[in-house]
Amino acid sequence: MNILISEVGPRDGLQSITPVMPLEDKKAWISAEAEAGVTEIEVGSFVPAKLLPQLADSAEVVRHARTIPGLTVAALVPNLRGAEAAVEAGAHKITLPLSVSETHSLKNVRRTHAQMLDEARAIVALLRGLPPERRPKFEGGLSTAFGCTIEGHVPPERVVALAEALMDAGCDEVGLADTSGYANPAQVRDLVRRVHAAVGAHALSGLHLHNTRGLGLANVIAGLEVGITTFDSSLGGLGGCPFAPGASGNIVTEDLVFMLEAMGLRTGIDLPKLLRVREVLRAALPGEPLYGFTPGAGLPLGFSQEARP
C-alpha cells in the first residue's frame, strides 16, 4: 500500500518560528526533499507579508518548486486574493483553512464561517474559469477539527456539517487538521468515519496532525485503520501553529517515514537520504530546535527499504 507524505515544514514549520529562512535555503530544502523522494510539499502561504514575513517570498518558492519534475506543489490560501496569487505562481494544489472553532476563525483570519464559505465559493468560481491545465486542486482544510485552545471541545457534528458545506461550495476534497494537538486515536477513528459517511471516502484522504502531546504517530495509525492515505508532517518537526498557543511541532517526517516503511507500507521516500536533508535545515536555521527520534538513534541494524517482504 502506498502512503502519500505531504511535507509541510516550509509552510507550517517556518511560519511558527521567528527567524526568516533565506529564499535560497528554502529552495535548497525543497529540492533536497524532492530528491529524497518526497512527492508533495506545501511550500508556502499566500498571506499578506506583514502578517507572516517568514513566508513573504511564497510566490518565488512556488515558482522554484514548479521546476522540480514530479513534485506536487501545494500552498495555503486564506482567501480569494491569496488563491489568485497562488494560481498566478502556478501551485498545483491550494488549501483554504476553515477553523471549525468560529472563535479561532475570527482570531486567525477575522472571518465567520459564513464568510469563509463565501470565500470558498469565490475561489471555486475563479478556478472554474481557468483552463484545466492551470487549475489547481482545491482542498478545504478543517482546522481545529479535534479541539480548540480557545473553545475547548469541538463537536464532531460541527466538523461534519462544515465538511459538507465545503464540498457543496465546490471543493475537490476536505482535510482534517489537529491544529491544537488535542486529537487522540479513538477520536481520529470516529471523526474520519463520520466525515467519510457524510461526504464519501474519496472526499477525505488526508490528516494534518501535530505532536503536541506525543500522540502524533498513534493518531497516524488510527487514521490508517480507517482508510486515510495522506499524512502531513514536517522535517525535524519544525514549527506548529502561531495562532494556537501551546501548539508546537508537526509530526516528524523522518519518524513517520520510518514507522510506515518499517510496517511494510510504501512512501517512495529514501530514508537515509531524507535524514541527510536535516543538515540543510540545521545550516539554514542555526540554534532552532529540530525534533525526532529516528535521526538521533539511527536506523535499526539490518533495516532496508529494499529487502522488506
Ligand code: ZN
Ligand atoms: Zn499545523
